[in-house]
Amino acid sequence: MLTHPSQIIAWKARILEExxxxxxxxxxxxxxxxxxxxxxxxxxxxxxxxxxRGLRDTVGLEVTGCHGFCELEPNIVILPEGIYxxxxxxxxxxxxxxTTILKNKVIDRLVYADPKTGRRYALQKDIPFYRKQMRLxxxxxxxxxxxxxxxxxxxxxxxxxAKALFDMxxxxxxxxVDAAGLRGRGGAGxxxxxxxxxxxxxIADRRYIICNADEGNxxxxxxxxxxxxxxxxxxxxxxxxAYAIGAxxxxxxxxxxxxxxxxxxxxxxxxxxxxxLLGRSILGSEFHFDIQIVEGAGxxxxxxxxxxxxxxxxxxxxSRQRPxxxxxxxxxxxxTNINNVETWANVPxxxxxxxxxxSLIGTPKSKGTKIFSLVGKIRHGGQVEVPxxxxxxxxIYDIGGGIKDGKKFxxxxxxxxxxxxxxxxxxxxxxxYDNLVQAGSTMGSGGMIVVDETTCMxxxxxxxxxxxxxxxxxxxxPCRVGTRQMHEIxxxxxxxxxxxxxxxxxxxxxxxxxxASLCGLGQTAPNPVLSTLRHFREEYFExxxxxxxxxxxxxxxxxxxxxxxxxxxxxxNKGQHD
Amino acid sequence: MTGVEMDDLLRGLGRExxxxxxxxxxxxxxxxxxSPQAIRRVAEHLNITENELYGVLTFYKAFRLRPRGKHLVTxxxxxxxxxxxxxxxxxxxxxxxxxxxxxxxxxxxxSLETVNCLGCxxxxxxxxxxxxxxxxxxxxxxxxxxxxxxxxx
Numbered sequence: 075m076l077t078h079p080s081q082i083i084a085w086k087a088r089i090l091e092e093x094x095x096x097x098x099x100x101x102x103x104x105x106x107x108x109x110x111x112x113x114x115x116x117x118x119x120x121x122x123x124x125x126x127r128g129l130r131d132t133v134g135l136e137v138t139g140c141h142g143f144c145e146l147e148p149n150i151v152i153l154p155e156g157i158y159x160x161x162x163x164x165x166x167x168x169x170x171x172x173t174t175i176l177k178n179k180v181i182d183r184l185v186y187a188d189p190k191t192g193r194r195y196a197l198q199k200d201i202p203f204y205r206k207q208m209r210l211x212x213x214x215x216x217x218x219x220x221x222x223x224x225x226x227x228x229x230x231x232x233x234x235x236a237k238a239l240f241d242m243x244x245x246x247x248x249x250x251v252d253a254a255g256l257r258g259r260g261g262a263g264x265x266x267x268x269x270x271x272x273x274x275x276x277i278a279d280r281r282y283i284i285c286n287a288d289e290g291n292x293x294x295x296x297x298x299x300x301x302x303x304x305x306x307x308x309x310x311x312x313x314x315x316a317y318a319i320g321a322x323x324x325x326x327x328x329x330x331x332x333x334x335x336x337x338x339x340x341x342x343x344x345x346x347x348x349x350x351l352l353g354r355s356i357l358g359s360e361f362h363f364d365i366q367i368v369e370g371a372g373x374x375x376x377x378x379x380x381x382x383x384x385x386x387x388x389x390x391x392x393s394r395q396r397p398x399x400x401x402x403x404x405x406x407x408x409x410t411n412i413n414n415v416e417t418w419a420n421v422p423x424x425x426x427x428x429x430x431x432x433s434l435i436g437t438p439k440s441k442g443t444k445i446f447s448l449v450g451k452i453r454h455g456g457q458v459e460v461p462x463x464x465x466x467x468x469x470i471y472d473i474g475g476g477i478k479d480g481k482k483f484x485x486x487x488x489x490x491x492x493x494x495x496x497x498x499x500x501x502x503x504x505x506x507y508d509n510l511v512q513a514g515s516t517m518g519s520g521g522m523i524v525v526d527e528t529t530c531m532x533x534x535x536x537x538x539x540x541x542x543x544x545x546x547x548x549x550x551x552p553c554r555v556g557t558r559q560m561h562e563i564x565x566x567x568x569x570x571x572x573x574x575x576x577x578x579x580x581x582x583x584x585x586x587x588x589x590a591s592l593c594g595l596g597q598t599a600p601n602p603v604l605s606t607l608r609h610f611r612e613e614y615f616e617x618x619x620x621x622x623x624x625x626x627x628x629x630x631x632x633x634x635x636x637x638x639x640x641x642x643x644x645x646x647n648k649g650q651h652d
Numbered sequence: 653m654t655g656v657e658m659d660d661l662l663r664g665l666g667r668e669x670x671x672x673x674x675x676x677x678x679x680x681x682x683x684x685x686x687s688p689q690a691i692r693r694v695a696e697h698l699n700i701t702e703n704e705l706y707g708v709l710t711f712y713k714a715f716r717l718r719p720r721g722k723h724l725v726t727x728x729x730x731x732x733x734x735x736x737x738x739x740x741x742x743x744x745x746x747x748x749x750x751x752x753x754x755x756x757x758x759x760x761x762x763s764l765e766t767v768n769c770l771g772c773x774x775x776x777x778x779x780x781x782x783x784x785x786x787x788x789x790x791x792x793x794x795x796x797x798x799x800x801x802x803x804x805x
Contacts, residue, residue, distance in 0.1 A: 110772045110785035144774035292730035295771030330677075330714055331767055371673050372713030374768065388669035390711040447773055449732040455774025487731070521731075523773075529735050537734050541768060547711075627739075 076350040077358040079236035082227065089224045096134035098175045099153040101216055105140030105302050106295065106334055107456075111147035112164075119164035123171050133175055139215050139303020139338075143203055144456040146186065151198055151216060158198035159184040189453060189475065203454045206472050208435070208461045210443050211419050215303040220338045223345040226306040232351060234422035238314045239359045242425075247318035248274065251421065253429035255441035260286055260377075260414030261489065261518040263440070263507035266421075269411060272401035274319045276409035281321040284405070284412040285312055286382060287328040287335065290374040291490025292541065294521035296445040296457050297415035301328065301335035304419070305342035309365065311421035313356065316363045319411050324365045327382055330372055340367050374545035378593050379404075379412045381547060392549040393593035414519065416445060436462035440506035450487075450523040451478045460505075467501040470524060481526040485609065489518030491538050491545075492598030494605030495531070514605055516598075530627035531610040532617050535603045536564035542599035553596030556587040560603060567614065569630040570621040577614055581607060653683050658690060662697045672698060672708060676715055685716040720763035721756040723801050725749065726780040730769030733776035737790070741777045742766070744794040761802070 076082065100120055104113045117137055124130050134153075141149060146160025152174055159170065159181070166184060173179045180196045187194045188202060195201045218225040226232070238247050252267025273281060285308060289297040300308060312324050326343075328336045343365050346352045354362045368386050375381045376391045383405050385391035404410020420442060424432045433441050440462040446469065449455045453475035460469060466486065470476065477483050485495040494515035496503065503509055510517050525534065543557035560583050563576050584600030591597045607614065616622050623631045653661075661682065665675050672694070679690050686709060695702045709715050727742045746752060749762050756763040770778050775787035779794075781801055789797070 106770070106785075107772045107775050107787070110778065110787045111775060144772070147775065289771075290768065292734075292769035293732040293773050294769070295773055298771050331769065332771055369674070369677060371677070371715065372767075373711065385673070386670060388672040388708065390708050392711075447732075449773035449776075450735050452774075455732075490731075523731050523735065525735050534731075534735065537731065541729075545768075 075348075077355075079240045079357050081357075082232050082236050086227050086230070089228055093224075096132060098132075099134030099136055100170070100175065101136040101138055101151040101153060103139065103141040103147065103149055103151075103215075104137045105299055106332070107140065107144035107147045108149075109334070111161075113148040115164045116148045116150065116162055116167065119167040120171075123167050127171065129171070129175075133171070136217070137219055137221075139218070139220055140212075140299045140457060141198075141215055142207075142209075142212060142457045142459070143201075143454065145454050153216075156198045157196055158186060158201060160186055202475065203456065203458075203473055206464075206468055207459050208443050209459045210423060210435075211300065211307065211416070211445065212303070212457070212459045214307075218304055220303060220305055221341055223306060223342065223349060226304070230426070231306050231422075232310055234425035235310050235313055235351070236357060238317055238425050239357055239361060244274065244318045244320060247314060247425065250429045251318070251424055254424040254432040255429075255436070255439075256417065256420055256424060256432070257440060257507060258414060259416035259420070259444065259519065261492065261516060263517060266413060266417055269401065269413070270315065270319050272399070273321075273409045273411040276402055278409050280323070280408045281319055282405040282408055282410040283312060283316050283319060283321045283324045284379075284382065284386070284410060285324065285326040285415060285418050286377065286379070286412050287326055287332075287339075287415045288370050288377045288382060289329055289332070289415070289519060290377045290545075291492075291519055291521050293449055293487075293523045294447050294490055294519055295332075296447055296520050298329065298332035298335040299457055300415050300419050300445075301332070301339045305339045306346065307419045307422060308339070308415055309342055309346050309352070311418035312365060313351065313363055314421050314425055315411065315413070315418065317361050321411070322362055322364075324363065325368055325386055325405070326365060327368045327370060327376065327386060330370045336367070336369055343367060373547075374541075375547040375593075375595055378595055380593065382412065383410065390547075392547045393595070395592060416520070437504065437506045437509075439508055444505070444517070444520055446520045446522045448474050448522050448524070451481060451526040451529065452476075452524040453478050462506045463504045465501070466496065466503050466505060469505070469522065470501070474524070477524065477526050481528060484525050484527055484529060485531070487515075487523040487525065487534075487602070488521065489516035489598075489601070490521045491542050492516060492594065492601055493518045493521075494601050495525075495609055497609045514608065516601075528625050528627070530568075530623050530625035531606045531613045532564065533568055533623070533625075533627045535606045536561065536568055538602040539564055539599070542595065546595060546599075547593075550590075550592040550596060552587045552590035553592065553599065556583055556591075557596070557599050559583055560587070560600065564603070567617050568623075568628040570617065570628075572614075572618040574615075574618055576618065577607060577611070580604075653679075653687075653690070655689070655693070658693050662693065665697070667698055669698060669700065672700075672705070673712070676709060680715060685719045718756075719760075721760045723762050723782055724765065724780075725762055725798075725801075726765045726767050726770075727753075728768075728770045728772075728776060728778040728780075729766045730773060730776065730778075732769075732773035733778055736776045738777035740791045741779065741789050741794060744791045745779070745798075748794050748798050762798070 149160045214229040256266040257263040381391040381393045400410040485497045539561040695705045
């Protein structure tokens with residue numbers, strides 16, 4: 075139980091003393107992708123082999139969250155050198171122990187080879203995927219077992235909290251966050267310091283803060299990865315935020331489709347409570363704050379703040395009109411501040427290292443780093459943390475290694491179902507909030523789905539519309555009925571039953587839904603359709619006029635007589651499905 | 653779950669409206685679905701009408717009103733899985749099991765569900781069977797995944 079701020083540094087010293095660093099440590103990433111790729115088998119094999127050879131005390135085994143390079147899961151990093159082995163199999167373990175851990179030699183066949191140049195990179199830091207990143211929030215993932223608060227303490231965790239509580243006033247904390255230029259990572263990009271200030275200045279007996287971890291955009295998974303890999307960074311950010319805003323109670327609303335995130339953040343919260351970092355008189359101060367964890371129940375609309383609050387209150391999660399904004403009247407009618415997971419995780423960093431340092435990173439209007447889920451038809455898919463202002467081309471080609479299977483880049487989708495597509499002409503766009511909006515898309519929470527020539531843009535627009543019409547909460551007509559109408563038109567077009575007037579209908583419906591809908595879901599739902607109409611209109615014409623899908627995705631069109639299926643290369647006849 | 657077991661489960665749980673979804677999650681984890689009897693008891697426990705409870709319950713995708721099959725197959729419908737061939741995998745799974753999403757096979761062996769994104773987007777298409785994630789699933793693999801499950805019984 076910590077009752078004084080100085081005890082955090084003393085605790086760190088004690089852990090270092092009690093836990094002598096082993097000469098060699100094998101780190102296994104056991105995040106969501108890691109597990110899906112077999113990391114549990116790797117951990118079991120390592121345990122077996124270390125026991126069999128009696129190496130338990132001399133060789134360390136660390137199980138951590140995601141290291142970012144999902145494509146090469148399961149992977150092992152050997153410390154202290156940082157040797158990186160990807161796509162490891164349980165049968166590789168004996169030779170990794172024998173050769174690399176005991177004899178200090180690199181196993182060539184397990185080393186990452188750049189598919190373009192053939193060059194091999196033994197060390198993680200040299201791999202092009204990592205070289206251009208700036209991993210401020212994610213670099214500690216390699217050293218943190220999320221089950222152990224001690225690992226976070228070793229990474230200088232909770233020192234920012236001690237600084238905020240004892241060396242800064244609440245106003246100073248807000249000023250620092252404001253001066254840093256941090257903007258909301260959930261997608262809207264609202265200045266965090268300003269948002270906190272709005273909530274703080276409301277006169278009320280009770281204020282709440284919420285961590286929005288209802289990461290629902292398909293193809294987007296950095297928030298849950300932060301919660302799995304480094305949950306204490308989010309909790310520390312929330313405690314600092316609560317102190318600044320004057321809130322005594324916080325909620326973390328986690329998407330239920332991320333069970334590992336629910337588990338890790340619950341463990342971390344319980345540990346923080348036990349250590350006196352949550353609860354009454356935090357670190358011996360006069361500040362009290364506690365966190366409740368709420369598991370979602372599979373409704374995308376809960377990512378919208380007014381729906382999220384209705385859901386926490388136990389009601390149907392329908393959104394409501396704003397104003398009043400949550401800062402004025404939020405949870406149970408009290409002033410409430412909602413930030414996304416990644417926003418909260420940035421807070422300790424800003425308090426610890428200062429606004430001046432933080433504001434040097436990024437572009438004039440978008441500061442810091444952003445984590446993106448770089449997925450789809452990309453060679454090196456994974457989570458990448460990059461400074462704001464980096465060019466799309468650098469993310470896709472230098473970090474992501476370009477397009478999978480030697481195919482041609484068609485577009486990248488950013489911002490999920492609320493965002494749009496950026497075709498090749500935008501590759502040199504510097505990524506920040508404002509540039510993306512100007513280019514007709516949005517930052518969103520950080521999804522980046524790369525598509526190539528084998529992706530049909532009409533089908534993809536249909537995919538997004540199917541999603542939003544299903545997830546509409548149904549309260550307002552433009553969203554409930556409008557998205558459904560748009561979806562039906564798109565289905566017709568992908569079946570070869572479209573007509574040219576449909577394009578004008580889609581445009582008109584889309585524009586009306588955007589202005590007439592109640593909340594962000596409806597106001598942005600038509601974006602993927604309007605964006606494809608703008609950049610890929612010829613694909614719509616091809617489907618409508620020629621009943622053809624060049625990408626070979628729309629199967630009803632492939633079965634029309636005389637069409638080539640680019641997927642299989644074989645002619646198909648009517649009625650015969652590919 | 654008997655009435656007594658249900659009462660035991662509810663005893664330790666909160667009685668405010670905000671506790672509702674948590675309670676439903678717990679009951680579903682125990683019973684696999686939310687039965688009419690459970691709806692009645694939870695409504696009493698929270699002092700709300702069954703109607704009100706039903707309204708909340710059916711708003712969310714997570715809650716099942718009917719028992720599910722022995723094995724639960726969940727196919728990811730996220731955008732990354734979709735562009736990586738997930739739509740084909742999904743169609744194949746529907747064919748293999750002979751049910752639509754939300755449905756259960758007549759022998760009550762399999763229930764098929766979809767999910768909008770499981771967060772392993774770089775290694776999709778993803779299929780989850782009884783909690784085990786399968787990544788990079790191809791159309792050709794679908795029948796063996798199901799057969800393996802049948803063998804396990």
